[in-house]
Amino acid sequence: MEPGIAGGVGELVDHLFRHSAGQMVATLTRMLGPQNLSLAEEVVQDALVRAIETWPHRGVPENPRGWLMQVARNRALDCLRRDATRARKAGVLAAEAVNAPAALAPMTSMAPMPPMALTTPANPLDPDASGADDTLVMILMCCHPALAREAQVALTLKTVGGFSVDEIARAFLLRPAAVAQRLVRAKRLLRERRIAFELPARGLGARIGSALETMYLMFNEGYAATAGDDLVRSDLCGEAVRLATILADHPATSLPEVHALLALMLFQASRLPARCDAEGALVLLADQDRRRWDRALIGRALGHLDRCAAGERATAYHLEAGIAACHAMAPSYAATDWAQILALYDDRLALAPSPVVVLNRAVALSMVQGPRAGIAALAEVADDPHLRGYYLLPATLADLWLRCGDRQTAAAHYRRALELPCSEPERRFLLRRLAACEPCS
Amino acid sequence: MPKFLMLARSDARAWEGLSAEEGQRIVQQYVDWSSRMRAAGRLAGSNKLKDGDGRVLAGNGSGVEVKDGPYSETKEVVGGYWLLEAADFDEAVKLAKDSPHLRFGTLEIRAIEEM
Numbered sequence: 433m434e435p436g437i438a439g440g441v442g443e444l445v446d447h448l449f450r451h452s453a454g455q456m457v458a459t460l461t462r463m464l465g466p467q468n469l470s471l472a473e474e475v476v477q478d479a480l481v482r483a484i485e486t487w488p489h490r491g492v493p494e495n496p497r498g499w500l501m502q503v504a505r506n507r508a509l510d511c512l513r514r515d516a517t518r519a520r521k522a523g524v525l526a527a528e529a530v531n532a533p534a535a536l537a538p539m540t541s542m543a544p545m546p547p548m549a550l551t552t553p554a555n556p557l558d559p560d561a562s563g564a565d566d567t568l569v570m571i572l573m574c575c576h577p578a579l580a581r582e583a584q585v586a587l588t589l590k591t592v593g594g595f596s597v598d599e600i601a602r603a604f605l606l607r608p609a610a611v612a613q614r615l616v617r618a619k620r621l622l623r624e625r626r627i628a629f630e631l632p633a634r635g636l637g638a639r640i641g642s643a644l645e646t647m648y649l650m651f652n653e654g655y656a657a658t659a660g661d662d663l664v665r666s667d668l669c670g671e672a673v674r675l676a677t678i679l680a681d682h683p684a685t686s687l688p689e690v691h692a693l694l695a696l697m698l699f700q701a702s703r704l705p706a707r708c709d710a711e712g713a714l715v716l717l718a719d720q721d722r723r724r725w726d727r728a729l730i731g732r733a734l735g736h737l738d739r740c741a742a743g744e745r746a747t748a749y750h751l752e753a754g755i756a757a758c759h760a761m762a763p764s765y766a767a768t769d770w771a772q773i774l775a776l777y778d779d780r781l782a783l784a785p786s787p788v789v790v791l792n793r794a795v796a797l798s799m800v801q802g803p804r805a806g807i808a809a810l811a812e813v814a815d816d817p818h819l820r821g822y823y824l825l826p827a828t829l830a831d832l833w834l835r836c837g838d839r840q841t842a843a844a845h846y847r848r849a850l851e852l853p854c855s856e857p858e859r860r861f862l863l864r865r866l867a868a869c870e871p872c873s
Numbered sequence: 874m875p876k877f878l879m880l881a882r883s884d885a886r887a888w889e890g891l892s893a894e895e896g897q898r899i900v901q902q903y904v905d906w907s908s909r910m911r912a913a914g915r916l917a918g919s920n921k922l923k924d925g926d927g928r929v930l931a932g933n934g935s936g937v938e939v940k941d942g943p944y945s946e947t948k949e950v951v952g953g954y955w956l957l958e959a960a961d962f963d964e965a966v967k968l969a970k971d972s973p974h975l976r977f978g979t980l981e982i983r984a985i986e987e988m
Contacts, residue, residue, distance in 0.1 A: 444901055449900075450893040450894055450897070453893045480891075484891070484900055485921060486921050487903070487904065488904070488907070489919040489954075489955075
């Protein structure tokens with residue numbers, strides 16, 4: 433009889449490799465210890481290569497994640513057996529496999545188990561089993577406060593998100609070598625500090641706070657460039673939402689501020705389909721076709737907004753989620769509850785001053801009290817060093833002057849904005865607005 | 874229908890430095906191609922060959938000499954095969970031209986001798 437091609441799964445779930453890689457690295461890091469994080473990454477990469485070589489011929493196995501984990505686990509065992517200094521850990525790994533309750537879910541007959549298969553848990557990567565816990569611990573480890581923010585982001589994307597060094601470099605407009613070095617340093621620091629692979633008994637709140645900041649940065653980096661040329665940057669938004677969802681779903685980390693940030697990101701993400709026009713230019717909130725907003729994401733956001741209200745204090749995430757909710761519920765830009773948004777911005781500023789919040793508040797103010805009030809409010813941050821090089825300051829001023837009917841001043845501000853760094857869609861948008869300011873001749 | 878053996882040669886290093894996302898895209902392309910072939914009743918079978926596990930046998934007058942190899946580290950080793958069914962060579966070539974494998978290596982098509 434001729435060998436057939438396994439029927440199996442025809443369509444792989446979106447980001448299956450990336451997400452499986454993240455879960456496998458987390459689970460293997462728990463089994464092998466955090467000092468073997470690099471080994472975990474290596475064997476997971478090997479497992480993915482095995483899949484690329486095998487699945488084209490044998491078809492996708494019925495349980496692709498289980499298949500990948502099996503191969504990675506066997507590779508890890510191979511490596512540990514070869515390495516005498518790691519011999520002790522091999523016992524732990526083998527014991528865990530032997531103690532497991534049931535055999536791996538059967539594969540299709542066309543995708544036989546790799547040799548040297550060990551007994552494994554019913555589904556080693558079942559989200560209900562230890563897999564989700566491992567990923568959560570891994571997130572909190574990668575966001576350890578001892579690491580710099582940039583290192584936290586890179587390490588989280590690499591180990592939990594399954595992003596490659598090149599992809600992280602592209603997403604943050606860095607050289608791959610710089611990202612690689614950042615990762616090596618971060619891992620060394622985790623090793624030196626002997627960070628344990630467990631939910632921290634003390635200081636969990638601070639670790640969660642750190643993780644939320646990392647996710648928010650990840651999301652904003654992707655959001656700013658979502659209309660950009662490189663798809664990998666918009667993937668950052670999806671990844672940040674996925675990670676925050678893991679925290680929100682776990683009883684140990686399901687804090688009100690986690691739900692607040694998740695609601696905020698989901699509200700923002702719901703507008704992604706409307707943020708770019710057919711010519712690839714940025715479309716401002718005022719001009720977006722609201723029918724293109726993703727209602728399912730808004731629904732999810734509202735659910736988390738409800739749950740974040742359980743907290744006793746309003747964090748910045750609460751207030752910003754509240755502002756985003758006002759926009760999501762408004763039938764149009766003009767019919768938005770700007771007074772409510774202005775009040776939320778006032779609370780937000782009272783919580784922690786930030787020049788970017790002043791800028792956003794000025795827009796809300798202009799909608800309540802008129803463009804001149806907005807221009808006056810922006811005078812306060814005109815020379816703020818944090819906004820130097822931020823094209824949105826002159827672009828916002830230009831828009832306010834245009835609303836006052838002063839095309840000449842508006843044009844001057846658009847020209848200033850165009851001198852500052854911005855993405856290609858943003859540049860197209862600014863050029864179009866500038867052209868609209870030029871006197872008709 | 875006549876059968877054709879399609880040998881897939883590739884460089885084992887083709888996958889070096891590949892990201893998970895790219896890897897998944899590649900697998901999906903192969904799976905899509907096989908699905909199309911199967912749906913059209915053109916796919917009779919396929920297998921991946923085990924890496925680095927070959928033996929080369931040669932008679933030397935008095936006996937048989939057995940050598941290990943060929944090694945998968947060497948470039949352009951046969952890594953797997955597909956068995957196609959096609960009306961003739963032209964159709965077999967046409968089907969093979971769509972294969973994603975051609976981005977990573979070469980394909981050699983041989984007609985199976987009908988008895």
